[in-house]
Amino acid sequence: MNVKRTMLVKAWIGAVLGMAVLAGPAQAKEWTSVTIATEGDYAPWNLTEPGGKLSGFEPELVANLCARIKLQCKLVTQDWDGMIPGLQAGKFDVLVDAISSTPDREKIIGLSRPYAATPATFAVADTTILQKAAAKPIVVKLDNNAHTGQPGVEALRKALKGKTIGIQSGTVYTDFIENNFKDVATIRQYKTAPERDLDLANGRIDASFDDVTYFTSGANKNASIVMAGPEIAGAVWGPGEGLAFRKQDADLKAKFDTAIAAAIADGTVTRLSQKWFKTNVAP
16 A cells, blocks of 8 residues: 555646636634545555554544644544545645655645655565565665666566566656556556555456555555565655645645654664564654
8 A cells, every 4th residue: 555656646746736726815724633535455554453443653643743834633544535635625734645755746745845755666465476585685766867778677667577567556656667567567556555465366467556655654455565676765755755735735734844853763663663663754
């Protein structure tokens, strides 16, 4: 689940920018409460417990941030494809869902300073396709323009030629896989990461691609699936994951930016990331 989304954003840019032209100047608002949307289905970033309670790294972090800035925060669930439209329509005030900061997103929404920065990797059930990742995996760092042609990516393209790669739709990873592997492999998109994992475990696809934290945290429930190949890191994923806001709510964004900076500085982000990811994802 991931968990980092981009494909749907491009379709929204024209409509959102047009709405901005028609809208008048934003009125100053005295923020006392906000509604925050999350998916509730991208463990361990966010998840819904059997009783319906929202839990995970982001819900705990948001509770901490809201307490710091003395805001009453209501956390609700929303499918990814309705998040940004719902934000723009005023249904929510903030989004928290492992949202990577990218140039496309910054055209239509405000993004906070990052509270996490994580690499991504492939996973397989058959290690003859890609070798199981080492205890200290190789890291391939990419910038926004260094995809196909980079030695680490070319090795992956060769290994996955003729294979089927599963990816959750609408993520920053979807763009990466489509741009770099669609000419050598079949790409199959899924609404959720668990659906993709089930097909991988049952041999209906050959590999999947997602955030390293998704696999290391135990969010993947299929014991036969292992991380494989190198980790992909660097500016290709943007500066990291942050909260999303309407452009006109710069004052609200500033409040959360201050709280995030404090949570990083005093070790709160490190503590929560160790709890939920078993590694430090603080940027």
